[in-house]
Amino acid sequence: DAKTTQPTSMDCAEGRAANLPCNHSTISGNEYVYWYRQIHSQGPQYIIHGLKNNETNEMASLIITEDRKSSTLILPHATLRDTAVYYCIAEGSSNTGKLIFGQGTTLQVKP
Amino acid sequence: DVKVTQSSRYLVKRTGEKVFLECVQDMDHENMFWYRQDPGLGLRLIYFSYDVKMKEKGDIPEGYSVSREKKERFSLILESASTNQTSMYLCASVGGTWQPQHFGDGTRLSIL
Numbered sequence: 264d265a266k267t268t269q270p271t272s273m274d275c276a277e278g279r280a281a282n283l284p285c286n287h288s289t290i291s292g293n294e295y296v297y298w299y300r301q302i303h304s305q306g307p308q309y310i311i312h313g314l315k316n317n318e319t320n321e322m323a324s325l326i327i328t329e330d331r332k333s334s335t336l337i338l339p340h341a342t343l344r345d346t347a348v349y350y351c352i353a354e355g356s357s358n359t360g361k362l363i364f365g366q367g368t369t370l371q372v373k374p
Numbered sequence: 375d376v377k378v379t380q381s382s383r384y385l386v387k388r389t390g391e392k393v394f395l396e397c398v399q400d401m402d403h404e405n406m407f408w409y410r411q412d413p414g415l416g417l418r419l420i421y422f423s424y425d426v427k428m429k430e431k432g433d434i435p436e437g438y439s440v441s442r443e444k445k446e447r448f449s450l451i452l453e454s455a456s457t458n459q460t461s462m463y464l465c466a467s468v469g470g471t472w473q474p475q476h477f478g479d480g481t482r483l484s485i486l
Contacts, residue, residue: 299474305479306378306480312472
């Protein structure tokens with residue numbers, strides 16, 4: 264599984280877009296990029312995933328660079344409830360259970 | 375939406391007790407997982423199951439067992455609880471290759 268690198272923490276103003284970067288320079292061709300977040304004392308919540316095309320759902324957008332060595336999760340209009348730890352994972356097949364959650368990025372959304 | 379339900383949010387047990395943690399998913403997923411999460415150690419896989427009555431050891435299976443008698447239910451068993459098993463336990467399920475895992479809210483277990 265490819266190792267990912269994320270900034271330890273970020274701040275964002277409420278109502279503004281939050282852009283969370285992730286580096287996965289050793290990602291292989293069959294590995295997807297998954298994003299999860301974890302709010303204190305709750306289980307991880309799935310946000311979005313993608314292989315090489317940009318993806319968008321009701322929660323967020325995922326932008327993957329053409330060389331697939333990095334990606335950015337975009338929360339278009341951050342709210343206070345988006346304050347959480349965000350995890351970026353590069354994984355070949357999540358149904359084997361080998362999700363490796365690193366330290367993630369602690370996003371603090373401020374009023 | 376996928377719903378993964380863990381039977382208890384908080385649980386306190388005594389050393390030596392046999393402890394059962396229950397997890398139920400409502401999406402007919404074949405694959406289910408048990409993790410524990412500890413500060414500074416991230417999520418660690420304890421056991422997983424590909425199908426009813428099938429189980430595979432994860433990275434830290436010692437001191438645990440599992441049971442999957444029905445597709446929707448995956449139970450984690452602490453045979454003789456010890457204080458070093460105090461942790462947050464997370465259950466997850468996934469519907470197929472390349473699909474994301476969906477997690478329950480977790481059980482915060484304290485062994486006294």
